[in-house]
Amino acid sequence: MIIIADSGSTKTDWCIGNTKTDCRVVQTSGINPFYQSTGEISQIIAQTLVPQLGDTTEFTNIYFYGAGCTPEKASAVKEALLQSFPQSTALVESDLLGAAHALCGHREGIACILGTGSNSCAYDGVKITSQVSPLGFILGDEGSGAVLGKRLVGDCLKHQLPSALCQEFLKEYGLTPALILDKVYRQPLPNRFLASLTPFLSAHRHVPEIHTLLLSCFTDFFCRNVMHYDYGQCPVHFTGSIAWYFQKEVKEAAQALGIQTGNILKSPMEGLIDYHFEI
Incomplete structure (x- = not known):
């Protein structure tokens, strides 16, 4: 099971699932490491995402695309993700690369x-x-x-x-x-x-x-x-x-x-x- 996240400063959409027909999308407040610390991001994930997951807490991969996720800032998001999902592999990229993947494949x-x-x-x-x-x-x-x-x-x-x-x-x-x-x-x-x-x-x-x-x-x-x-x-x-x-x-x-x-x-x-x- 994997997580795909598309995040802006206002909201973050999270897709959780195994396949295109076996997945669901939930939403939390926005995440932007340009404005938020690792601790603040971790709090958003723990308090607003994790409760929406139910019993599902183990994921092989997390693909996070977000505003403000420059190479210098991406580590803050990755660290916050791994605090809640320590067994996962987390890839954090810019929202622009996310748009390219979504639009161009x-x-x-x-x-x-x-x-x-x-x-x-x-x-x-x-x-x-x-x-x-x-x-x-x-x-x-x-x-x-x-x-x-x-x-x-x-x-x-x-x-x-x-x-x-x-x-x-x-x-x-x-x-x-x-x-x-x-x-x-x-x-x-x-x-x-x-x-x-x-x-x-x-x-x-x-x-x-x-x-x-x-x-x-x-x-x-x-x-x-x-x-x-x-x-x-x-x-x-x-x-x-x-x-x-x-x-x-x-x-x-x-x-x-x-x-x-x-x-x-x-x-x-x-x-x-x-x-x-x-x-």
């Missing part, structure tokens, strides 16, 4: 994450061969929920969108210009706040100015990230909530640039189950 391709943040890489079927740094939502993260939200509030406050639409937006979210500035510049996690505004874009995607905004953001993602890889020879695959809910606009932006799109998954877990249970 053992085939060459370009794997992209479009969620609260964004990321991308070229993948040769085994490992990541090239990556353009995402740089976060201030300097980069093109096409992400945070950047879509940033563009939305910026366009509203700078009168780039119809006045009635801006008033509707502020009313729906209970916002004022002053409150927006406070949430972005003074309160913690402004990226999550900005990403939380993207349902408004989805609901008003038929408005010409919103459609243009979306195409501009996704075009930026392709031009500043994907087009640095050998995209002419490989399909470009996506995972993440933004890619899933805005796939029509993602495909439209890609087509305009001559980029071939492939798989689009809301979450990597479906593809990771296929990858690890393929035998």
Whole structure:
């Protein structure tokens, strides 16, 4: 029996099982070693994962893919996993490699994450061969929920969108210009706040100015990230909530640039189950 984990800062999905037809997925709070110590991660596993396992506590392998799991930070997660599952072999990798495994399997391709943040890489079927740094939502993260939200509030406050639409937006979210500035510049996690505004874009995607905004953001993602890889020879695959809910606009932006799109998954877990249970 094995465990497959797909983790972000907000939540972690854990798949426990033997085969594709004999497995189940449970959820705990997020794990990110960039923000959490080994002790804090161990506490999450012991208090929120282990109780969901019942009598099953012995696993041959644990495959953990997570945000913040750089080579320097991965050991903190591995140590925490082995504290709860000492008989297991634990492999801890980045969420980007998890996305590549989920989207491409053992085939060459370009794997992209479009969620609260964004990321991308070229993948040769085994490992990541090239990556353009995402740089976060201030300097980069093109096409992400945070950047879509940033563009939305910026366009509203700078009168780039119809006045009635801006008033509707502020009313729906209970916002004022002053409150927006406070949430972005003074309160913690402004990226999550900005990403939380993207349902408004989805609901008003038929408005010409919103459609243009979306195409501009996704075009930026392709031009500043994907087009640095050998995209002419490989399909470009996506995972993440933004890619899933805005796939029509993602495909439209890609087509305009001559980029071939492939798989689009809301979450990597479906593809990771296929990858690890393929035998």
